[in-house]
Amino acid sequence: MTYWAASKADSGARVDAEAGMATYFASETAITASLEAMRVHGGYASEFNIERYYRDAPLMSIGEGTNDIMRTVIAKALVSGSVPVG
Ligand SMILES: Cc1cc2nc3c(=O)[nH]c(=O)nc-3n(C[C@H](O)[C@H](O)[C@H](O)COP(=O)(O)OP(=O)(O)OC[C@H]3O[C@@H](n4cnc5c(N)ncnc54)[C@H](O)[C@@H]3O)c2cc1C
Numbered sequence: 274m275t276y277w278a279a280s281k282a283d284s285g286a287r288v289d290a291e292a293g294m295a296t297y298f299a300s301e302t303a304i305t306a307s308l309e310a311m312r313v314h315g316g317y318a319s320e321f322n323i324e325r326y327y328r329d330a331p332l333m334s335i336g337e338g339t340n341d342i343m344r345t346v347i348a349k350a351l352v353s354g355s356v357p358v359g
Contacts, residue, residue, distance in 0.1 A: 277291060293343040296338075296343060304330045304333075307327040308327065310327070311324070
């Protein structure tokens with residue numbers, strides 16, 4: 274998804290929705306994965322970098338445009354047809 278957005282950006286096109294899709298998917302996955310890692314490792318999470326990932330991941334869904342805004346940008350692009358569905 275990231276390479277798809279980057280490749281389109283390299284061609285000079287606007288990639289608001291494509292970049293939004295990549296950052297939205299990656300940041301939500303980071304939140305889910307770091308939470309699962311905390312659950313799996315429990316008290317041992319502090320011995321690895323898991324606690325740090327768990328703290329850092331939510332920022333990825335807020336900074337440089339929240340994921341709520343990303344969803345709005347993506348939805349507008351899909352409805353307008355500027356990004357093909359499927
Ligand atoms: C730890 C941390 C570090 C940060 N560091 C930086 C930094 O280094 N540089 C920088 O520039 N900024 C930084 N920010 C600021 C961050 O980019 C903003 O917090 C973010 O863009 C949201 O803006 P806001 O706080 O004004 O929230 P608002 O725009 O007031 O939004 C509040 C809530 O409403 C939602 N919302 C707003 N409008 C809509 C809409 N139209 N549709 C649906 N939902 C909507 C938002 O998603 C959010 O959940 C940081 C924030 C945090 C928490």
